[in-house]
Amino acid sequence: MARISQIDKATPPLKASGAEPRSVGFRQREKIIRAATGVFSQKGYDGARVEEIAQRAGLPKGNVLYYYKTKKNLYRVVIEQVLSLWLEALGDISADDDPCDAMSQYIRRKLDLSRNYPEASRLFAIEVIGGAPVIGEHLKGRLRDWVTQKGAIFHSWQQEGRMAPIDPAHAFFMIWAVTQTYADFQAQIEAVISPANYDAEVYEKGAPGVVAALVRGLGLSSQKQPLR
Amino acid sequence: MARISQIDKATPPLKASGAEPRSVGFRQREKIIRAATGVFSQKGYDGARVEEIAQRAGLPKGNVLYYYKTKKNLYRVVIEQVLSLWLEALGDISADDDPCDAMSQYIRRKLDLSRNYPEASRLFAIEVIGGAPVIGEHLKGRLRDWVTQKGAIFHSWQQEGRMAPIDPAHAFFMIWAVTQTYADFQAQIEAVISPANYDAEVYEKGAPGVVAALVRGLGLSSQKQPLR
DNA sequence: CCGAAAGTTGACCATTCGGTCAAAAGTGAG
DNA sequence: CTCACTTTTGACCGAATGGTCAACTTTCGG
The missing domain is CATH 1.10.357.10 (Tetracycline Repressor, domain 2)
Structure with missing residues (x-):
């Protein structure tokens, strides 16, 4: 898989997409995003393996996919967050x-x-x-x-x-x-x-x-x- | 495969590694390098598919591997060529x-x-x-x-x-x-x-x-x- | 024209990797 | 405590991909 194009459904569970600051999944999402940023930034989209992101975040691969459905989707969330940081700051x-x-x-x-x-x-x-x-x-x-x-x-x-x-x-x-x-x-x-x-x-x-x-x-x- | 490290043997056939300017394989190598530069530059090492490089060069995948043995090796040749261009110019x-x-x-x-x-x-x-x-x-x-x-x-x-x-x-x-x-x-x-x-x-x-x-x-x- | 070396090709294999799933475990409101 | 939910986990699957191979064709020096 090389190109990223279509939009997939928003990040799953937790009503609304945001994730409530105290819920169990909140910390997990944070850890995942941090790990994903690191891996994607070094290897690029294709070079990054979901398994490695999971490892860095300290959880099994299945769990990462549970929160972000697909690798593509995870990538999009990460990069859009970066762009926001850029523009805001x-x-x-x-x-x-x-x-x-x-x-x-x-x-x-x-x-x-x-x-x-x-x-x-x-x-x-x-x-x-x-x-x-x-x-x-x-x-x-x-x-x-x-x-x-x-x-x-x-x-x-x-x-x-x-x-x-x-x-x-x-x-x-x-x-x-x-x-x-x-x-x-x-x-x-x-x-x-x-x-x-x-x-x-x-x-x-x-x-x-x-x-x-x-x-x-x-x-x-x-x-x-x-x-x- | 994500990291590139060890050195593999030089590009195969043609005594010496250079490739004589008139041999059949010379043009092929040129085409392959050009195609590879394009693909690697857009997708990165992992994102690049040998198949795509071959297609762009207009030959079957097997042929690309025939000249450059491995993807890793091809990448090294390409990037070192770029660095040379940089320093020379x-x-x-x-x-x-x-x-x-x-x-x-x-x-x-x-x-x-x-x-x-x-x-x-x-x-x-x-x-x-x-x-x-x-x-x-x-x-x-x-x-x-x-x-x-x-x-x-x-x-x-x-x-x-x-x-x-x-x-x-x-x-x-x-x-x-x-x-x-x-x-x-x-x-x-x-x-x-x-x-x-x-x-x-x-x-x-x-x-x-x-x-x-x-x-x-x-x-x-x-x-x-x-x-x- | 011959024969060896170089080059071509597509079928094939092993591995990797994203993603699915079902079963188990945790969580919390009422 | 109970029930519905979220979350966890590892086994599993199919597709994609790098690389091999053996049969075949082309090239070219002598």
Whole structure:
């Protein structure tokens, strides 16, 4: 099985789909999702075995399928959860903000996401690299709208000469690329600069320079300036 | 089968492993590699089916296995070829170059790689995201050395105030992240800015701004300047 | 033109893996 | 305690897939 397409019925038991915070199955679902995120993010959809997810979650395979009916369905739940995390955590950027401050903060927040949820980042990357078969529609909807909206803000900043004249969408692509690379390409980074402690070495020592470089690259300034 | 580890014997027939440019099997191997690159890059190692690779190459499955013995072996050949392409095509950067020119050119070249070999880029990404089980050693060797060497050049530029004081390794991570994102995250970019023609819209219209932003971000200048 | 080596092919096999199922065990409201 | 429910579990099944094989055809140097 390679492609994921149709929608299967919602996750089973427990009236409504949510799962009540105290029910027996709630903890189980949590464990399963956590385990699944880890496995899917490393092996991709096809490479992941339900058996391994079950093992990591500490229960038999049958039990995993009991909660999430099918592997496909489990995958969808996991990846949609990741996308939500992404979109929610992005925070807001408003036209009134100081461009330099607002974007520095945004970039730092994005960097924190990579740091705190590297597996989520990698899972997202695998999904997109594979053509985004599951979340493609969401990207064309929610994400696209978000970019369009923020793009307008960039545009106004550019009018005031407080941001370099770069296509707003591309500005985001740059920022996302750089921030996510620290999660997605961790293996490569570790190979190149064998850090004793990845977080300390990379996110604490390396990050400030990277944030600065991005802000400088986007030509973000605090004062209004004449267009060069 | 999920993990790839031990080394299996080289690709079979044809004395030496190379394959003579005119032999019957030469074209076949080429076709197979091309097909395999495509399939692996989209589905990952486990998701790829030998049958599909064979179909794309226009021959029966048995024939593919005849040339590359095992799926694992085929994967290794493909990915190592990609890494070679990567390292070779990077070109040289020398201390005598003008930082601004040299890096602009380097970035443009890297962007061309993404444009001309998007599948190779995605395959590389999947491998690294999965922990680089196959090319990890190469990264710790060849790539690491390359970065160390070029890093020294960056350092000398920084001494002269012709480059921002950013960790050289991170400078590369940034550049790679940004340039590769156009291949790896194509699906996302297409979702956000539905381009009629990806190449034209993204690489021709978008690229210049991106190159400029990177150069600006890295603080690369043509003249020597006092450290700020 | 001959013969050995290279290449082709489809049938076949063993294994793996997602998913089913039924029987047993737990849970909790009334 | 009882009854209806949720949950647990491992045995089991069928399909898919990597890899083998033996028979057959093609290629090509001498």
